[in-house]
Amino acid sequence: MLHRITAVSLSLIAFAITPIAPAELVVTITKGGQRGQPIAIVPFGWSGAEAVPLDVAQVVEADLQRSGKFEPVGRDAMVSRPTRGSQVDYNDWRMLGAEVVVVGEIAPRGPGTYELRFEALDVFGARQIVGQVIPSTTAQLRAAAHHISDLIYEAITGVRGAFSTQIAYVSFERLDSGERYRLWIADADGENAQIITEAKEPILSPAWSPEGHRLAYASYENHQAVLYVQELATGARQSVSTRSGVNSAPAWAPDGQKLAVALSEADGNVEIYVINVGTRELKRVTNNPAIDTEPAWSRDGRSIYFTSDRSGGPQIYVADAYGGGTPQRLTFEGSYNARPRLSPDERQLALVHGEGATYRIGVLDLKSRSLQIVTNGRLDESPSFAPNGSMIIYATLDHGNGVLAAVAVDGSVQQRLTSSGGAVREPAWSPFPPQR
Amino acid sequence: MSYAKVITIAVLIVLLAACGRNAAKPDESATEAVPTDTDSTRGAAGTSSPSGTALTEEERARQLLAQLTIYFDYDSSEIRSDFNDMLRAHARQLAQNPNMRVRLEGHADERGSREYNIALGERRAQAVRQVLQLQGASSTQLSTVSYGEERPVELGHDDTSWAKNRRVELVYAN
Numbered sequence: 001m002l003h004r005i006t007a008v009s010l011s012l013i014a015f016a017i018t019p020i021a022p023a024e025l026v027v028t029i030t031k032g033g034q035r036g037q038p039i040a041i042v043p044f045g046w047s048g049a050e051a052v053p054l055d056v057a058q059v060v061e062a063d064l065q066r067s068g069k070f071e072p073v074g075r076d077a078m079v080s081r082p083t084r085g086s087q088v089d090y091n092d093w094r095m096l097g098a099e100v101v102v103v104g105e106i107a108p109r110g111p112g113t114y115e116l117r118f119e120a121l122d123v124f125g126a127r128q129i130v131g132q133v134i135p136s137t138t139a140q141l142r143a144a145a146h147h148i149s150d151l152i153y154e155a156i157t158g159v160r161g162a163f164s165t166q167i168a169y170v171s172f173e174r175l176d177s178g179e180r181y182r183l184w185i186a187d188a189d190g191e192n193a194q195i196i197t198e199a200k201e202p203i204l205s206p207a208w209s210p211e212g213h214r215l216a217y218a219s220y221e222n223h224q225a226v227l228y229v230q231e232l233a234t235g236a237r238q239s240v241s242t243r244s245g246v247n248s249a250p251a252w253a254p255d256g257q258k259l260a261v262a263l264s265e266a267d268g269n270v271e272i273y274v275i276n277v278g279t280r281e282l283k284r285v286t287n288n289p290a291i292d293t294e295p296a297w298s299r300d301g302r303s304i305y306f307t308s309d310r311s312g313g314p315q316i317y318v319a320d321a322y323g324g325g326t327p328q329r330l331t332f333e334g335s336y337n338a339r340p341r342l343s344p345d346e347r348q349l350a351l352v353h354g355e356g357a358t359y360r361i362g363v364l365d366l367k368s369r370s371l372q373i374v375t376n377g378r379l380d381e382s383p384s385f386a387p388n389g390s391m392i393i394y395a396t397l398d399h400g401n402g403v404l405a406a407v408a409v410d411g412s413v414q415q416r417l418t419s420s421g422g423a424v425r426e427p428a429w430s431p432f433p434p435q436r
Numbered sequence: 437m438s439y440a441k442v443i444t445i446a447v448l449i450v451l452l453a454a455c456g457r458n459a460a461k462p463d464e465s466a467t468e469a470v471p472t473d474t475d476s477t478r479g480a481a482g483t484s485s486p487s488g489t490a491l492t493e494e495e496r497a498r499q500l501l502a503q504l505t506i507y508f509d510y511d512s513s514e515i516r517s518d519f520n521d522m523l524r525a526h527a528r529q530l531a532q533n534p535n536m537r538v539r540l541e542g543h544a545d546e547r548g549s550r551e552y553n554i555a556l557g558e559r560r561a562q563a564v565r566q567v568l569q570l571q572g573a574s575s576t577q578l579s580t581v582s583y584g585e586e587r588p589v590e591l592g593h594d595d596t597s598w599a600k601n602r603r604v605e606l607v608y609a610n
Contacts, residue, residue: 202586202587204551204584205550220581223539223581223607225554244579245558245580245582246554246558246582248554248555249554262554264555264558264562268559268562270554270555270559291555291556291559293552293554293555294551294552307549307552309552313511314552338548338549339549339550339551352548352549354547359547359548378593379593381550382549382550397593400592425550
């Protein structure tokens with residue numbers, strides 16, 4: 001069964017509080033969880049005179065459903081619509097099989113300012129699981145709704161929610177005027193898509209800085225690859241590498257000061273270097289006649305995982321970030337393993353695994369070294385972990401068209417993210433936002 | 437032995453072998469060498485027997501210089517022998533015209549990961565660069581750029597399209 005979640009409320013458009021993006025991402029759940037926890041999210045009470053500025057409960061419901069860990073109860077089935085915990089008759093919800101009920105209110109506090117109040121209640125224990133009062137402006141309402149989703153998700157699963165995060169991605173269109181490459185960021189639910197930069201030559205490899213304020217990416221200008229770092233708040237960008245040949249695959253060090261990159265500077269062979277973004281000081285990490293690329297840092301900044309074809313075909317290795325020593329090979333299954341991304345708990349690597357004619361996303365357990373294939377496309381690539389490790393977003397083809405997809409790490413839930421603005425690819429999941 | 441030396445020697449061996457075979461037999465075909473994905477057709481171009489009147493050396497050179505794309509096998513940067521004549525003609529042209537510049541644009545097919553494909557495209561461009569330099573072009577005349585899988589000529593997701601996308605293009609700057 002296909003659930004479609006297009007969480008734009010009419011009131012939002014009527015208030016014109018967000019510009020309508022030309023190419024929103026539409027998130028579709030293509031495979032649900034085995035059996036999500038039944039949860040009833042009651043429409044929030046609204047005491048204002050005008051139309052409700054945002055259906056907060058709907059945003060929360062869509063978030064929790066997308067995670068695959070919850071199965072929302074339909075609004076039609078609700079026999080009562082309480083807005084406070086004290087009004088809840090638990091029998092109404094036991095009858096519906098709901099294990100959790102969420103109630104809340106939006107109260108106007110002044111022009112364009114509100115107070116959101118919500119409670120998540122355990123139906124069988126008849127007690128509050130989590131609740132909070134959140135001040136908000138009109139523009140912050142969606143973010144407040146995602147924050148509520150985060151709190152509910154964490155209180156019930158014990159894992160921090162990733163609903164307040166963003167996705168960076170690249171779109172490609174062939175227009176009459178030529179090829180158009182765009183770098184976007186959108187909310188994790190596909191809303192608020194905005195263009196970060198666009199060009200007539202390729203843009204690739206977006207990488208979030210650890211604090212989430214900057215993106216590094218590769219772009220081509222006058223037939224030359226350039227690595228940029230761009231401030232998201234101001235749009236200001238600086239080029240950090242314009243060497244001849246390859247300038248590619250930027251990955252931020254955990255300190256936010258350095259980038260691991262793949263350059264072909266010295267002799268035309270692609271090697272991994274670390275570049276200090278402030279001083280431009282360059283240090284070589286790998287030194288091998290084979291291709292070494294696609295670096296990814298360990299959390300302590302001491303190790304760099306990367307792809308190398310030193311054994312003949314691409315495989316994953318780990319090297320000392322300060323150079324020296326012999327990199328250790330980590331993948332042995334199959335002839336094509338590339339583009340490692342470390343899970344937030346550092347127990348797993350997501351990678352591209354090629355076998356025969358198919359390229360799929362694999363998850364390598366670093367301890368047992370067992371590899372599990374978690375996607376089923378033909379040409380899947382560019383895996384990126386959600387910051388809470390729950391899901392992996394990646395690029396795939398849908399009827400020959402580039403789309404994004406996300407899969408739970410255990411393969412249980414799958415989503416598809418499509419755009420009206422051409423083929424989309426190279427998703428990069430943002431880090432967590434600063435704690436509210 | 438360094439990797440560059442290995443390549444250099446390999447290239448020389450291939451070139452010497454090709455010289456012996458092709459020297460007296462100009463290839464008639466005006467079309468570009470067809471990209472192949474199999475070993476069976478490798479090296480076939482240039483050995484077909486002429487069925488019409490033989491071309492003059494000048495006509496032959498013009499045909500070779502009109503070819504601007506070198507195709508590669510999957511995950512390989514090895515230059516197939518069917519491109520030897522064409523590369524030799526370009527190298528000679530560059531040697532005779534020291535002010536001429538050419539950009540070698542390396543490409544990969546869409547399979548696998550994008551950044552690895554960038555590296556692969558660069559390796560292909562470097563392989564072409566080596567051959568051109570060995571045959572007389574100067575390093576200052578040559579530059580490389582890799583677009584990886586970002587700029588396919590064919591948008592299909594099949595072997596035929598991929599074979600045409602695994603390439604190095606010679607782009608002369610005026």
